[in-house]
Structures are given as C-alpha cells and as structure tokens.
Amino acid sequence: MNLDERDDAAPPGDGPARAVLVGVDFGTGHSFDPTLDELALLAESAGDDAVARIIARRKAPDPKLFVGSGKADEIKELVLVHRADGVIFDQALSPAQQRNLERHLGVPVADRTALILEIFAQRAKSHEGKLQVELARLQYLATRLVRRWSHLERQRGGVGHRGGPGEAQIELDRRMIGERIKSLKTRLDKVKRQRGTQRRAREKSGAFRISLVGYTNAGKSTLFNALVKARAYAADQLFATLDTTTRSLYLEALNGSVSLSDTVGFIRDLPHKLVEAFQATLQEAADADLLLHVVDAASPTLQEQRDEVERVLAEIGAQDIPQVLVYNKLDRIEPAPRALSDWIEREPGVWVPRVFVSALEGLGLDGLRAVLVQAASPEGLIPPALSPLTADPVDDPVSQTADLPALPSPT
Template sequence: MLVGVEFGRTAGHNGQHPGSFDPTLDELALLAESAGDTPVAKVVARRQAPDAALFVGSGKADEIKLLVQTHQAHTVLFDQSISPAQQRNLERVLGVPVADRTALILEIFARRAKSHEGKLQVELARLQYLATRLVRRWSHLERQSGGIGMRGGPGEAQIELDRRMIDDRIKVTKERLKKVQKQRSTQQRARARNGVFRVSLVGYTNAGKSTLFNALVKARSYAADQLFATLDTTTRSMYLEQAGASVSLSDTVGFIRDLPHKLVAAFQATLQEAIDADLLLHVVDAASPVLEEQLAEVERVLEEIGASHIPQILVYNKQDLLDEDQRPRQPLDWIERHEPGKVGVRMPRVFVSAQDGSGLDVLREQLVAAMQADNTETQSTIQA
C-alpha cells in the first residue's frame, strides 16, 4: 500500500504543495519495485498538518486498514518521513509493518552497494536511522546481539542495550569508513598530480547515466530501468581522439527528491568524485514529465555537497523515447540556468540517446572544448 499526504491549504501551479509529495505516487511505486515489492493500491490524503499520533489521522488510518485487508497488503509505505512514535502507532492500528520513504531508500541502498566503501556508507546511514527508532526488527543486528547479559522482553534495560550496541556499531563503522576514504583521497591526489581532466556524470536516478557511461567508455557498468541501479562510483579512462588525450570519467550514484540528509552525509565520499571533478555531465531524462523538478533537485544537492561551482554540460538523454515532433532540430544549444544566489549561468545543452548513440559525437566535441578551455585557464593562472 502506498500512502502520500499533501499538507497545507495552498497548492503550487501544478496542484502540488511546495515541498510535498509526488501527487501520483509514481516515484514511490518505482522505489517499492526497486526494493522488490509490488504496489497494490495508492491512497492520497490531504491535511492541514500531520497528525501527531497517526500522521494521517484516525479516520484515514481506518480507511487504510480496510484497504490493507481488501488487497491483502503486507506493508504500508509512506511517501514522507514519519516519526518512530507514528510508525509504532500506525502498525498497531493497521496490523502490518509500516515504513517511510527514508527506510525504503536505505533498504534499496543496502541491497545495491557492492564496494567495501559503499557497504560501509549504507551501514552507517542505516545505523543512524535505526538509532532514532530502536525497533528491534533488523536481522543483522539481532544475530549479533545474542547472549551478553540480555534478559529478553521489552523495557528500559533492553532499549539501553540496543542504544549502546548501535552507538558502538556507529563508532566502529565511522572509523572503518575513515580508513577507506583516506585510501580514496590518496588515489585522487595521484590522479590530480597526473594532470588528468576529471569528468563526473551526475543526475537524477534513472536518467540513464550508466547507459551513457557504457556508451562513452565501452564499459560494462550495470544499467537497468530502475531507481538506484548503480550505487558505487565507477571510474574509467576515456580517450578523446580530437584532443589526443584521455579523460577520467566517473559514474556516480543517482540523486532523488527528498534524499534523506543522513544519506547525503553518509554518501559524501561517493559524491566526492563529483566534488573533485573538473567538469560535470548533468544527465537529464528528456522524456520525464517532471524534468524541471528533477533538474532543480540535482542542483540543490550539488549545492549541498559543495559542487555547484563546477562547470556543467547538460546532457538531455533518452531522445529515442520522444515523439518526432518533440525532438530538437539541432543536437546542441546553449541555455541559461538561474541558480540560487547567482547570476544566470550559460551552459551547453547536448541532446543524445545513450541507447542508439545519436548525439554522442557532439557530446565528445563539447568534452574536448571544455578540456581545452580548462587547459587555457590553467596556463593563464600559472603565468599570472
């Protein structure tokens, strides 16, 4: 069961309250499918403010309970974050497990992380989330908790044991992560000393970054039509014939609306590839009906991680999914993006299809131009 709640009296131009959920719950449905669940029904509620006890209020909770029974749903997923108390109360009323968007994203991240660093980052984010919940249903913690003076049964002592155990795990995970990040920064410094021009692919999840990455470097990075297909940063060398030189190309984790702050913090090292890049290829799903919102969300996260100053090429991908009359006449144009607190920034926009390869030659030309502009700037700085 998917549940979204729209708060406030006034709605935005698209009928959506600012900072609210996706009215159709399409993205939550995609997230659920990425986690291996099958959405069976959607419920949309409208309220002035969240109900302190049940988030949706008792009347709507009863309605959801009836739908849960009708559809034989196993879990209820909320599109917004709910508090630990609201989660417990809802589970009591609905009779099935309840999870929110943050828990769902963490679940997907936990399944998809492949590298040692990625797994540690997910572990840290999950532990920090769990520390605020103290709901003992996390099997990997259950298995490791046995026998140390535990009496069993709920109560203050049990919660204290949980809290101490989680705090210890957070401490150990942070230390292990620090070591891995140290190794990564050593590798990055070595790359910087080599004078390699670094390009990072960024963009909303499922914009086709991995497919584009594969098309550009002929790699075999995992690509699928689902949210968060790629979690770990993959870096390959790409030879640009016109420049007679190679650049370093990195594929990073996809961004998403309302990405939990804990995850942005925990994934700082994965996103470090974007922060340290000389150029960002901002990949956009040209066929998405919410293209502008997704663009704005990526720009917001780039600002949050300190990467908004890095030059960008906008890559409007998935041209093959557009109708003939929607496709651009030219494969390249220039647009002005108005970023918060800045004068409009002009950046090239390239229209491509990573699937059929159209526009990739124009994108390579733009990469060469960006690389040469960077070299010119570096030379001017040295001479100055």
C-alpha cells in the same frame, strides 16, 4: 469500499510483498507526487508489489497517526481488501507515528527513507558501499528504538549478563548501535583517505576529471558505458548502481584522455544521513573539473528532478563546478528537438551547454564528445556573448570553435 471485493489474485506470502502506497499533500511549499509513480518504482525496486494507492490532504501531519484517524481507517480497509503485507508512506514518519500506524493497521509500515535504505542495502556491491549503507541504516534505526519492539522494555543485568543491574534492553541495543556506528565511521574515514590519495594521483597525472551526476534512472550508467565502452551495471530501475566507477575516456580531437566517473543517482527527499554516509563517494563529484548533469529528457517532472540534483550538489559543495547538461533519452522525445545542442540559462546569468543524446541508441554522442573536448581545452567552454542592453543572445563566431559543435545561441 466493500470487503466483499477482497483481492484474491494472490494468496498472502506468495510472490512479492503486497504494499499499499500512501501519499500526503500538505499544500504549497511541500514536494508531492500526486501519482505516487516514483514511490511505486521505489517499491518495485525493493521487490514489493504496489497493489493500491491512496492520497490524503492535510494542512499539517497528525502527531499520532500522520494522516489522522479517519484516513488511517481508510488505509486499514485497503489493507484488508487487497490482503496487503505492509504500507509504504511517501513522506518521512516519526518513530512514534510509525509505531502507532503499525498498531492501528496491523501490518508493518515503512516510510520513504526506509524504502530507499532498503534498496541501497540490496544494491551495494563494493566493500565501501556496504559500509556506507550500513552506517546510514544504523543511524536511521537508532531513532526507532524507543518502545518500537516489546523486547526492548525488558530489563537485563546480574551475573553473566552484559550491562549493569537493571539496565534496559533498549539501552544495550542503543549502546551496541552506537559502538557499531563509531566503528563504521572510522573505517569510512580510512576509505576517504584512500580515495583522496587516488584523486591526488589523478591530479598529478594532469587528467581532466569529469563526473556524471543526475537523478536516479536518468541513464548515467548507460551513458558511461556508451562513452568508455565499460560494462558497468545499467538497468531501467531506480538506483541500479551505487558504487562509483572511474575509467579513462580517450578523446581523439584532444589527442589525449580525460577521467570519467559514474556516481550514485540522486532522488527527491534523499535522506540526509544517506548523503552524509556517501560523502566519500560523492566527493568524486565535488572534486571534478566538469560535471555532466544527465537529465531524463522524457520525464514529465524534468525540472523538479533538475532542481533536486542542484540541491544535493549544493549540499556537497559542488554547486560552482562547471556543468554540461546532457538531455538523455532523445529516442523518447516527441517531437524531437530542433537542434541536438544549444545553450540554456542554468540560473540567472549562468549559461551552460545542453546536448541531446540517446545513450541507449548511441545518438548525439559525437556532439557530446566535441563539447567535452572544448571543456578540457585551455580556453574551456565559452558561452555566447549577450548584449548588455537587451540581454538577448548575440551571435559571436569567435566563441564557436572547430572543436565545439555549432551550438545555437540560447533562446
């Protein structure tokens, strides 16, 4: 690339921060997005402008620069050409790799974890959400202190200064972060107890509890609003909402109401510390009687997104809760499905209802409500009978009730 081709479209400091996106393909066994489209959406959600993308291929991360010196030089050239303000990696970097890359490239470097944490910090609205995000960010920052900034190498001590004689600034910062983390965990434990009290109250009321789960931007909040006529914030962006919202959903055929909760979306490589920090919020899903697993039916990575949600559900202990797969964005599917509802095999021997809807257009919602009525009834969801000899679906009119739409046998 020629430096005479420098991008002069926008001067530095004017508008969103300009970022170069970097993805590294480590081969089979590692998740990798060759398009970096999701990373670009994350950057956009954080307020950055992705001006260039570059892919590296390695068998293993370089201990010093993650991508190796040659590829690091290519990235540096892109930074100069596009006058980028920073570089964002699609994988997690070690503190040393991040520090070395910043020195080599001459601009700030962030990894996928830092980017997700930044978005969460921007989107958290409730007191609980802000506490959870702050905890996750501090836990992330605590690993990045070592020689990251030059001021951390200064010594402090003596009369009138915090810390003992000769105590390094890094030790003071580490202790302050540790104390803040401890305080946040104590406050979140209190929030968790309060949520537990609220859940026990709903249990006593006998309300059937349903939680919406799914990959970020699958349309959970839009579906939530469409079902309960709520005004939860919904937008075509990653992590549009973080705070759990619970409303009562009246089902006429049931002659009663169920409890419906909208939860935070999941994403590939969701930082473990973030899952840990949002344990109180995610507990809503773990304690539900039924999960509505919302899937972006128009996504080219639909199966990968489903698998990632299942992985996080297992991490929070919600893998055995009955599910209904809600394939959203029906209006974007070409060609349209032959039927708006059917049964599919979630895992070997486990069949679940699948319902196609468009939460935005209001398509298929009546069919979804009918499935919810069946799920909340004493009989629950009854899968189609399977022949023990052929393992092929066998039509069983008894398993199809008046409340449940005509779900074709799985194919």
